[in-house]
Amino acid sequence: MSEGTSSNSSIRTALKRVRGLGASGSHATSDFWWQRVTAVGMLLLTVPVIIIVMMLLGRNQAGAGQILGTPVVALIMLLFVVASSWHMKIGMQVVIEDYIHGEKVKLVAILANNFFAIAVALASAYAIFKLSSGV
Amino acid sequence: MAMSIVHRVTGLALYFGTILLAWWLMAVASGPGAYAIFSGFIGSWIGRLIVFGYTWALMHHLLSGIRHFVWDLGYGFGPSEREGLTWAALIGGVVLTVLLWVLAYAFGGGR
Numbered sequence: 001m002s003e004g005t006s007s008n009s010s011i012r013t014a015l016k017r018v019r020g021l022g023a024s025g026s027h028a029t030s031d032f033w034w035q036r037v038t039a040v041g042m043l044l045l046t047v048p049v050i051i052i053v054m055m056l057l058g059r060n061q062a063g064a065g066q067i068l069g070t071p072v073v074a075l076i077m078l079l080f081v082v083a084s085s086w087h088m089k090i091g092m093q094v095v096i097e098d099y100i101h102g103e104k105v106k107l108v109a110i111l112a113n114n115f116f117a118i119a120v121a122l123a124s125a126y127a128i129f130k131l132s133s134g135v
Numbered sequence: 136m137a138m139s140i141v142h143r144v145t146g147l148a149l150y151f152g153t154i155l156l157a158w159w160l161m162a163v164a165s166g167p168g169a170y171a172i173f174s175g176f177i178g179s180w181i182g183r184l185i186v187f188g189y190t191w192a193l194m195h196h197l198l199s200g201i202r203h204f205v206w207d208l209g210y211g212f213g214p215s216e217r218e219g220l221t222w223a224a225l226i227g228g229v230v231l232t233v234l235l236w237v238l239a240y241a242f243g244g245g246r
Contacts, residue, residue, distance in 0.1 A: 036204075036207070039200055039204070042197075043197070043200075043201070046197065050235065054238060054239065054242050054243060056243075057239055057242060057243020058243040060167070060170070061162075061163060061166065061167045061169075061170035061171075062167070064163045064170070065163050065164070068160070068163055077160075081156070081160075084149075084153065084156075085153065088146070088149065088150045088153065091146045091150070092147075092150055095143060095146075095147065116150075119157075120153045120154070120156070120157045123157040123160070123161055124153075124156060124157045124160045124161075126161075126164070127157075127160035127161045127163065127164035128160060128164075130164040131163060131164050
């Protein structure tokens with residue numbers, strides 16, 4: 001601490017100057033955290049989702065729609081869809097950043113990743129909402 | 136170990152596999168015609184093969200994900216522990232996949 005004050009007349013502390021320049025300045029730590037949160041969420045939802053899928057096997061469209069439109073089933077499926085699309089968006093972002101180094105290609109890949117994850121999430125959520133509203 | 140890449144590869148497979156999940160939900164919401172097209176694809180041998188692969192990818196990714204949680208919490212770094220966790224994920228993934236498909240055929244007639 002003391003060697004810094006003699007060479008630098010600024011009253012800003014060393015911490016103030018570096019804060020935000022490390023991992024906390026980007027979305028990296030947030031992504032790391034939410035990857036774990038969504039993973040735990042899906043872990044908790046695994047058994048209910050497997051039960052739902054088993055219930056739906058072999059049913060016709062009307063029967064499957066009726067089960068998927070039930071409030072508890074719809075909520076479990078919504079949670080699973082949100083958690084999985086968020087989780088996979090983060091995972092793909094990590095893979096892109098690890099293997100793609102050309103700036104333009106990386107930008108396009110990250111855009112495509114976001115669009116894909118959002119499209120999957122909204123298509124699934126829309127279908128669940130539609131079945132839930134009984135239209 | 137090389138198993139770390141399997142976690143990634145199964146993750147990538149599951150990523151594109153969500154197209155099936157979205158298609159399935161949209162097909163149910165769209166009506167009998169759309170659902171028949173979906174069922175026709177899923178019921179075909181290639182469809183079943185894809186869903187079987189998807190089941191394995193999901194089960195393996197889940198178990199090797201738990202392995203990563205153990206490491207996140209600071210445990211399981213010993214040489215034998217690491218090997219043990221990796222083999223547990225590998226064998227457990229196959230066992231769970233077969234178990235789920237047996238259950239699926241038992242309850243839903245495999246349809």
